[in-house]
Amino acid sequence: MATIATSARRRSTAARLGRAVDRWLLPIYVVGVTAYLILPVAVMILFSFNDPTGRSNLNWREFSIAAWLNPLGRPGLADAVRNSLVVAFLATLIATLLGTLIGLALARYSFRGRGVTNVLIFLPMSTPEIVLGASLLTTFIASVQLPFVPEGLVFPLNIRTILIAHIMFNISYVVVTVKARLANFPRHLEEAAMDLGANEWTTFWKVTFPLILPGVIAAALLAFSLSIDDYVITSFTSGQTQTFPLFIYGAQLRGIPVQVNVIGTMIFVTAVGLVLLTTISQRRVAARDYGGATA
Amino acid sequence: MHRAIALRRIAPYALLFPGLLWLVLFYVYPAIQMFLVSLWTGNISDGYAQTWNWGVYPEAIAEYWPWLARSVVYGGLATSLAFALGFPLAYAIAFRGGTYKNVLLFLVIAPFFTSFLLRTLSWKIILADNGLLLGPLKDLGLIPDDFRLLATPAAVVAGITYNFLPFMTLPLYVALEKIDKRLIEAAEDLYAGPWRPQGTIVGLAIGAVLGVVVGLVMEYDPILTGIPAALIGAVVGTFLISQAFVRVTLPLALPGIFAGSLLTFIPAVGDFVNAELLGNPQSLMIGNVIQARYLKVTDYPTASALSFILMVAILIGLFIYTRLLGTEDLTGASV
Numbered sequence: 001m002a003t004i005a006t007s008a009r010r011r012s013t014a015a016r017l018g019r020a021v022d023r024w025l026l027p028i029y030v031v032g033v034t035a036y037l038i039l040p041v042a043v044m045i046l047f048s049f050n051d052p053t054g055r056s057n058l059n060w061r062e063f064s065i066a067a068w069l070n071p072l073g074r075p076g077l078a079d080a081v082r083n084s085l086v087v088a089f090l091a092t093l094i095a096t097l098l099g100t101l102i103g104l105a106l107a108r109y110s111f112r113g114r115g116v117t118n119v120l121i122f123l124p125m126s127t128p129e130i131v132l133g134a135s136l137l138t139t140f141i142a143s144v145q146l147p148f149v150p151e152g153l154v155f156p157l158n159i160r161t162i163l164i165a166h167i168m169f170n171i172s173y174v175v176v177t178v179k180a181r182l183a184n185f186p187r188h189l190e191e192a193a194m195d196l197g198a199n200e201w202t203t204f205w206k207v208t209f210p211l212i213l214p215g216v217i218a219a220a221l222l223a224f225s226l227s228i229d230d231y232v233i234t235s236f237t238s239g240q241t242q243t244f245p246l247f248i249y250g251a252q253l254r255g256i257p258v259q260v261n262v263i264g265t266m267i268f269v270t271a272v273g274l275v276l277l278t279t280i281s282q283r284r285v286a287a288r289d290y291g292g293a294t295a
Numbered sequence: 296m297h298r299a300i301a302l303r304r305i306a307p308y309a310l311l312f313p314g315l316l317w318l319v320l321f322y323v324y325p326a327i328q329m330f331l332v333s334l335w336t337g338n339i340s341d342g343y344a345q346t347w348n349w350g351v352y353p354e355a356i357a358e359y360w361p362w363l364a365r366s367v368v369y370g371g372l373a374t375s376l377a378f379a380l381g382f383p384l385a386y387a388i389a390f391r392g393g394t395y396k397n398v399l400l401f402l403v404i405a406p407f408f409t410s411f412l413l414r415t416l417s418w419k420i421i422l423a424d425n426g427l428l429l430g431p432l433k434d435l436g437l438i439p440d441d442f443r444l445l446a447t448p449a450a451v452v453a454g455i456t457y458n459f460l461p462f463m464t465l466p467l468y469v470a471l472e473k474i475d476k477r478l479i480e481a482a483e484d485l486y487a488g489p490w491r492p493q494g495t496i497v498g499l500a501i502g503a504v505l506g507v508v509v510g511l512v513m514e515y516d517p518i519l520t521g522i523p524a525a526l527i528g529a530v531v532g533t534f535l536i537s538q539a540f541v542r543v544t545l546p547l548a549l550p551g552i553f554a555g556s557l558l559t560f561i562p563a564v565g566d567f568v569n570a571e572l573l574g575n576p577q578s579l580m581i582g583n584v585i586q587a588r589y590l591k592v593t594d595y596p597t598a599s600a601l602s603f604i605l606m607v608a609i610l611i612g613l614f615i616y617t618r619l620l621g622t623e624d625l626t627g628a629s630v
Contacts, residue, residue: 022391026387026391027387029383030384030399033383033384034384034402034403036380037460037461038402039421040406040414040415041405041409043420043427044416047417047420058420058426059425101313102310102314104310105306105310109303111304111308117311117315120315120318120323121318123322124318124322126609126610127322127606127609128561128564128565128609129562130566130582130586130602131329131605132325134598134599135322135326135602136321137589138328138329139321139324139325141332165321167317168317171314171318175314229407229410231410231412235586236590244410245410245412248413248416252412252572256416264413267409267410268409272405272408275401
């Protein structure tokens with residue numbers, strides 16, 4: 001009897017402590033850590049409204065919207081931003097296409113070589129970026145010895161080599177994202193379409209594609225944000241070509257112009273907006289399609 | 296009908312072909328090419344020759360082992376700190392998030408929408424000698440005027456921890472979110488109580504080890520960092536860790552711990568941006584050496600050898616780690 005009473009008392013002390021932790025400690029902790037996560041972003045946005053003395057934008061002086069009125073007003077910045085957008089757009093397009101096809105194959109078919117495929121998808125994600133960049137650099141340098149590579153195609157390094165690298169590191173992320181989406185794919189809907197006389201082509205475009213589209217969009221958004229932000233791999237494959245991250249890195253040695261913070265803020269706001277937009281529209285679609293069925 | 300069967304047999308390969316070809320051409324082949332380049336001899340002006348100079352490997356290790364070791368220590372420490380910070384966060388979002396769950400998850404991934412470089416440069420502003428953090432503290436006289444954070448190993452480790460914290464938190468959240476809460480209630484009904492005295496001992500030990508390593512790496516007195524960390528660990532272990540947590544929650548969260556620690560450690564160990572922007576010449580990592588050897592010194596053989604060593608070391612570590620903690624689908628746990 002005594003042991004039961006003791007353990008009951010112990011449990012109630014533990015329960016009271018647990019409630020106190022729930023009510024005070026955890027919320028304070030969560031607010032603290034999310035503040036830590038957001039702080040540098042807030043600093044970036046704040047300093048886009050700074051009017052710095054000289055070239056370095058490291059100390060707060062006074063509020064100004066000068067940089068916002070002239071966001072590309074630095075030599076080389078417009079080119080760098082344009083290159084970043086071109087590379088990110090093309091890399092997203094190609095990597096999303098190639099990755100979605102692999103995702104479909106992995107989710108829909110059983111075939112020999114699945115293990116090798118999974119390893120090949122997994123390896124680029126588990127290799128440090130610097131190794132990916134370095135190995136591509138050596139390949140592009142050594143390609144001058146290969147007779148079948150046209151001169152000037154990949155060496156000297158140019159925007160094409162950046163694009164090749166970005167497609168490569170994006171494919172795996174696209175595959176993983178699309179595959180996750182296909183994991184609970186309702187196969188019976190495709191079978192129903194086929195039973196009703198649709199051929200494979202029609203079934204794909206009318207049934208399969210609309211169902212995987214949210215996954216494909218999510219993958220494309222991820223690929224675009226990885227591509228536009230990449231510094232490490234790009235620094236190894238760019239040669240003389242500038243991208244926005246390379247511009248930042250080059251500028252930080254002399255002092256970051258305020259315009260960099262402005263463009264960084266624009267990218268942040270656009271990305272947040274796109275993510276919110278897709279989330280909301282997907283919720284709407286889900287509510288429309290399945291709302292009645294699940295209720 | 297035969298045509299349909301034949302189609303089903305070729306279809307997966309047709310779907311795989313373009314993407315896998317890209318990965319073979321621009322991932323597998325470059326890895327081999329990098330290995331071949333490491334066995335070149337020569338220099339940029341006279342040209343290079345494939346001499347199979349295996350000596351480059353022992354030479355590179357002998358010359359650069361401090362940078363290799365530092366990368367592993369910084370990467371491991373940043374991963375541990377990210378786990379210590381990220382686990383309670385993921386736990387709070389998964390178990391107590393309530394209506395704020397999506398908002399909190401959004402705040403965790405929001406830093407990703409800002410350039411990695413700009414975030415790191417923001418830390419430079421925050422940690423600067425008279426910056427946002429230290430400036431007010433120095434004005435109030437709370438810390439000495441010559442105290443600094445920027446350009447110290449502490450800033451490098453803090454920067455890496457910060458940059459990869461979402462990579463740790465998200466897989467942990469996914470794993471914790473999947474746990475059936477009734478299992479924990481069942482454990483409590485079956486008299487799972489506080490985890491004593493083991494919790495105190497384990498907390499004390501983990502806190503002490505982490506504190507001493509932090510002290511050594513950051514060049515403070517390891518005893519001064521070890522004792523408070525051990526005390527914090529003991530308090531957490533004694534009062535916050537229950538038997539239900541150790542026996543139910545933690546084992547079920549293992550896939551998330553596995554994925555999160557890899558997704559943090561691998562980029563952390565190869566990182567050179569934090570060391571370059573937030574560190575000093577004594578806190579450079581192997582990534583800085585590789586980058587400088589390739590792009591500034593154009594010593595391609597040594598750079599390739601170091602890069603190859605880094606890749607192989609990570610793959611071997613990954614293989615052992617998978618065998619020990621093994622989950623069948625690492626990529627699945629990461630999304």
